[in-house]
Amino acid sequence: MAVADTTPVRPRASVLRQLLRSTSVIIGGLIVGAMVIIGALAPWLDTRDPAEVNPSVRNKLPGFTATIRDDDGNKVPVTYRFGTDSLGRDIYSRVVYGARVSLIVGLTVSLISIVIGLLIGLIAGYVRWLDGILMRFMDGLMAIPAILLAIGLVSVFRAGLFAVVVAIVVPEVPRVVRLVRSIVLSIREEPYVESAITVGTPTPLLIFRHVLPNTIAPLIVQGTFICAAAILIEAILSFLGIGIPPEIPTWGNIMAEGRTLFRVFPQNILYPGIFLAVTVLGVNMLGDGLRDVLDPKMERRG
Secondary structure (H helix, E strand, C coil): CCCCCCCCCHHHHHHHHHHCCCCHHHHHHHHHHHHHHHHHHHHHCCCCCCCCCCCCCCCCCCCCEEECCCCCCCEEEEEEECCCCCCCHHHHHHHHHHHHHHHHHHHHHHHHHHHHHHHHHHHHHHCCCHHHHHHHHHHHCCCCCCHHHHHHHHHHCCCCCHHHHHHHHHHHHHHHHHHHHHHHHHHHCCCHHHHHHHCCCCCHHHHHHHHHHHHHHHHHHHHHHHHHHHHHHHHHHHHHHCCCCCCCCCCCCCCHCCCHCCCCCCCCCHHHHHHHHHHHHHHHHHHHHHHHHEEEHHHHHH
């Protein structure tokens, strides 16, 4: 006896049209896409080595032009669009290259958190005797503020990209687990799932056929919010000096190095701060737009 799946499915063309009509999706997608392009094409955007130190041009204002020697010994004019920091490094180059680190951290944390949270959430939703144990552990992690937990974890490992990713993933996983578990518990009570269980459908097939398709849209939305939070937390950790090493340009590092001379040279914090704020805003707008389109509850409210 075959059991028909009665879950409502919207045509892909209809979803695509709604995405293209969503202002949040369009604006957020353009911002995120622009930041991805900036990070990917950093070496070709008229940038210099972000770690190059030149004491002769320390603490220069935006637009300053200096004549320096290139690798061949020729004198060439160089314009520092965003000025220079206290070591004579080009802030424009450091900000552009910093986009790479922020996006890598955000995307990596989002992907790992979703994969781990999905697996634990499925187990918690289907294995009843493990549900209480797993969820009490998740509740304990969520009781600790994310930034404090991240600071504590990153202090255990050696400073670097791996330590930052691990420190941010741990507090984000419980949120994904709770989301997936709630979906599993609601889907498990649906008539078509109960019918499938009655006719002896194997649990793995039941999960892949009925449960996973219902988690895709919520997890995509949750992933965008995790990405935005990860970018912010990475900047905070780097600003505090316990995240990415100072020799690697990140927006948090740039702002941390410029805070001592903020009153005299505010551009050292202003430019990376603008890039950070715009990126987080774009990711959050993209997540809001995706939630409005992909979440059936939001659609019914509209």
